[in-house]
């Protein structure tokens with residue numbers, strides 16, 4: 649079994665370009681579970697295009713790598729309502745800001761037969777400026793419910809994953825972080841990173 653110093657020696661650095669403190673916290677926590685990856689973060693002001701979740705994710709990561717001048721990861725989270733054929737999707741941030749999560753997101757679904765929704769996380773990895781970002785998606789299905797639990801992270805309090813009787817906000821971080829859209833995307837990213845033959849950073 650590897651000692652902790654061997655793990656520390658083998659760890660590689662990865663730069664996560666994000667302005668979202670909660671995303672960063674969860675990402676660090678998830679990747680710290682058994683993966684020798686050290687996350688550095690950078691908050692860069694990157695315009696987010698309109699388009700599919702993939703188009704938004706690719707454009708953001710490409711720009712982030714250009715601005716940084718090196719490899720990096722970015723992340724986009726979409727909250728998709730089945731009744732709206734996937735909207736608000738990548739535009740959820742603006743809906744949240746304008747309508748509020750506790751009441752607004754629920755009110756959008758009044759009169760619709762289904763409150764089903766899914767959280768979709770897209771991590772993008774760019775090997776450096778001019779390279780095409782690679783995407784890693786994770787999806788968790790659930791339902792939009794009246795807010796329950798702390799309201800300190802986006803729409804966590806109104807999203808109840810399928811098969812659970814708690815919202816994301818009511819779960820412990822350990823629980824959320826083994827079933828979340830972010831966990832599922834990071835699980836794919838970490839498998840990919842393990843295949844890269846790089847020295848001290850990805």
Ligand SMILES: O=c1[nH]c(=O)c2ncn([C@@H]3O[C@H](COP(=O)(O)OP(=O)(O)OP(=O)(O)O)[C@@H](O)[C@H]3O)c2[nH]1
Pocket residue numbers: 665666667668671696723724725726740741742744801802803804805816830
């Ligand atoms: O309740 C939540 N549980 C989550 O697990 C989660 N992940 C993201 N979000 C929110 O959804 C929008 C995505 O927008 P987004 O991907 O553009 O992020 P952002 O602009 O905040 O950061 P970034 O683009 O700098 O990385 C933002 O309002 C985020 O706060 C979440 N809310």
Ligand SMILES: [Mg+2]
Pocket residue numbers: 696
């Ligand atoms: Mg953003």
